[in-house]
Amino acid sequence: xxxxxxxxxxxxxxxxxxxxxxxxxxxxxxxxxxxxxxxxxxxxxxxxxxxxxxxxxxxxxxxxxxxxxxxxxxxxxxxxxxxxxxxxxxxxxxxxxxxxxxxxxxxxxxxxxxxxxxxxxxxxxxxxxxxxxxxxxxxxxxxxxxxxxxxxxxxxxxxxxxxxxxxxxxxxxxxxxxxxxxxxxxxxxxxxxxxxxxxxxxxxxxxxxxxxxxxxxx
Amino acid sequence: xxxxxxxxxxxxxxxxxxxxxxxxxxxxxxxxxxxxxxxxxxxxxxxxxxxxxxxxxxxxxxxxxxxxxxxxxxxxxxxxxxxxxxxxxxxxxxxxxxxxxxxxxxxxxxxxxxxxxxxxxxxxxxxxxxxxxxxxxxxxxxxxxxxxxxxxxxxxxxxxxxxxxxxxxxxxxxxxxxxxxxxxxxxxxxxxxxxxxxxxxxxxxxxxxxxxxxxxxxxxxxxxxxxxxxxxxxxxxxxxxxxxxxxxxxxxxxxxxxxxxxxxxxxxxxxxxxxxxxxxxxxxxxxxxxxxxxxxxxxxxxxxxxxxxxxxxxxxxxxxxxxxx
Numbered sequence: 001x002x003x004x005x006x007x008x009x010x011x012x013x014x015x016x017x018x019x020x021x022x023x024x025x026x027x028x029x030x031x032x033x034x035x036x037x038x039x040x041x042x043x044x045x046x047x048x049x050x051x052x053x054x055x056x057x058x059x060x061x062x063x064x065x066x067x068x069x070x071x072x073x074x075x076x077x078x079x080x081x082x083x084x085x086x087x088x089x090x091x092x093x094x095x096x097x098x099x100x101x102x103x104x105x106x107x108x109x110x111x112x113x114x115x116x117x118x119x120x121x122x123x124x125x126x127x128x129x130x131x132x133x134x135x136x137x138x139x140x141x142x143x144x145x146x147x148x149x150x151x152x153x154x155x156x157x158x159x160x161x162x163x164x165x166x167x168x169x170x171x172x173x174x175x176x177x178x179x180x181x182x183x184x185x186x187x188x189x190x191x192x193x194x195x196x197x198x199x200x201x202x203x204x205x206x207x208x209x210x211x212x213x214x215x216x217x218x
Numbered sequence: 219x220x221x222x223x224x225x226x227x228x229x230x231x232x233x234x235x236x237x238x239x240x241x242x243x244x245x246x247x248x249x250x251x252x253x254x255x256x257x258x259x260x261x262x263x264x265x266x267x268x269x270x271x272x273x274x275x276x277x278x279x280x281x282x283x284x285x286x287x288x289x290x291x292x293x294x295x296x297x298x299x300x301x302x303x304x305x306x307x308x309x310x311x312x313x314x315x316x317x318x319x320x321x322x323x324x325x326x327x328x329x330x331x332x333x334x335x336x337x338x339x340x341x342x343x344x345x346x347x348x349x350x351x352x353x354x355x356x357x358x359x360x361x362x363x364x365x366x367x368x369x370x371x372x373x374x375x376x377x378x379x380x381x382x383x384x385x386x387x388x389x390x391x392x393x394x395x396x397x398x399x400x401x402x403x404x405x406x407x408x409x410x411x412x413x414x415x416x417x418x419x420x421x422x423x424x425x426x427x428x429x430x431x432x433x434x435x436x437x438x439x440x441x442x443x444x445x446x447x448x449x450x451x452x453x454x455x456x457x458x459x460x461x462x463x464x465x466x467x468x469x470x471x472x473x474x475x476x477x478x479x480x481x482x483x484x485x486x487x488x489x490x491x492x493x494x495x496x497x498x499x500x501x502x503x504x505x506x507x508x509x510x511x512x513x514x515x516x517x518x519x520x521x522x523x524x525x526x527x528x529x530x531x532x533x534x535x536x537x538x539x540x541x542x543x
Contacts, residue, residue: 011507012511040480040483041331042331042354043331043476043479044476044479044480045231045232045233045331045333046233046480047480048231048331048332048333051352056352057332057350057352058352058353058373060352061352061353061354103493103497104497105497105498105500107500112519141355141359143353143354143355143358143368143373144353144373147355147358152358152359152364153465153467155358155359156359156465156467156468156471157467159356159359159467159468159471160467160470160471160475163471163475163479164475167475167479167482167483170483171482171483171486174483174486174487174490175486175490177490178487178490178493178494181490181494181499182490182493182494182499182500183499183500184499184500184501184502185501185502196502196507196510197507197510197511198502198503198504198506198507198508198509198510199502199506200510201506201507201509201510201513202502202506202510203500203502206519208510208513209513209517209519212513212515213515
């Protein structure tokens with residue numbers, strides 16, 4: 001084994017996310033939190049106090065769409081990078097059917113997983129659909145620059161679509177965050193860029209096998 | 219302006235009761251506009267500008283009498299002129315004073331996300347409090363009559379206040395005060411309905427057998443009502459909607475979606491928390507690390523002699539796995 005191979009404690013490491021991917025992911029994550037908080041503030045009176053975080057109601061209204069467009073652009077780059085790893089195949093469908101084994105930590109009963117499992121791929125496509133829905137409906141309800149181009153019925157429909165896509169996305173991201181807390185070692189993958197061999201072997205064995213055929217390390 | 223804090227019936231984006239210590243007078247107010255008496259002089263528009271101290275920009279002629287051509291943040295009422303050829307072949311010039319209808323069930327107030335930016339007083343007047351307005355334009359989305367206008371300058375929403383400041387001190391709205399033909403009258407809603415009934419009877423005796431009162435039930439009735447000579451065809455009056463209601467889209471968005479949406483978010487988070495408490499984390503053991511180390515570089519994967527695609531549920535480990543134990 002070569003001496004430059006990354007190690008954490010006595011476990012050997014394998015790179016999962018490059019520096020650029022990690023940066024891109026966390027920019028999306030930060031903008032998402034800002035958007036979820038400001039979006040909920042304008043969605044439900046019980047959440048209106050969150051506008052204080054953004055400098056009050058008018059500033060929340062001003063900032064939300066700009067941050068949203070910025071997140072969309074970052075997401076497009078990220079989603080394009082991840083596209084080829086997230087195409088569903090038969091193995092993913094079988095994985096998804098074993099939902100009960102998944103949530104009960106019985107990974108030995110699941111088919112082997114490549115770079116992403118069926119659940120992660122499902123999340124990917126839910127996010128892609130929500131992001132497109134949010135961008136298009138968001139432009140329609142962006143009163144200051146765009147709303148006057150659209151008939152009122154379209155604006156009303158866009159308001160509903162924006163709320164639904166936003167809520168679905170918030171729920172999906174809660175699942176995503178929880179999965180990171182639940183499956184130990186996942187947060188490290190996105191923070192430090194690496195996972196241990198054991199992590200890769202246990203959760204993404206097919207990816208681990210492929211990765212080992214290529215030179216390891218950074 | 220919030221001048222009547224003890225007389226507020228409904229407040230936007232507020233889920234607790236408004237101040238209700240003062241017993242409201244049961245009667246609400248209404249402005250009645252008798253279209254059949256209107257001569258289109260626009261004195262009401264001038265009075266509105268004067269009382270509210272608003273000056274619209276001098277626009278350009280667009281070929282119709284409507285001036286300005288639409289409601290704006292400066293013009294809270296606009297005379298709408300419609301030419302109608304009746305079945306007898308005669309021309310009728312239908313002139314409707316457009317502006318906020320002060321719905322009993324206001325779509326603007328329902329849609330507004332900012333607490334106290336829109337209020338409804340116990341007398342029925344729906345008022346915008348611009349100091350609380352955030353400029354999102356949801357009131358425009360919610361309004362069934364296309365009335366609120368957002369200023370391009372300050373991005374606040376504006377519309378007719380029914381001169382709530384005048385009414386609060388016992389005066390009639392400025393447009394009512396100035397109308398030279400008595401086409402606009404103001405009083406309790408009951409009195410205005412009675413007055414309208416007399417007018418409708420008169421109109422019917424003059425051949426307008428479809429004359430009637432416009433007080434649309436779909437928005438709970440309005441505190442601005444019209445006497446129309448053709449009450450069966452409100453659309454003749456510059457597209458006055460026949461059955462205005464809060465759009466089902468707005469009702470969904472600002473109704474059931476709000477509690478359901480928050481519940482979905484909260485339940486998702488709780489499901490995660492209790493999953494962690496009940497099932498616990500998915501951790502990588504030393505055993506997993508060792509097996510990873512021991513996996514041969516030329517491991518053929520599930521299609522060779524290694525693990526099958528789907529191992530028999532919870533069955534004994536395959537020989538390949540036991541080899542390293």
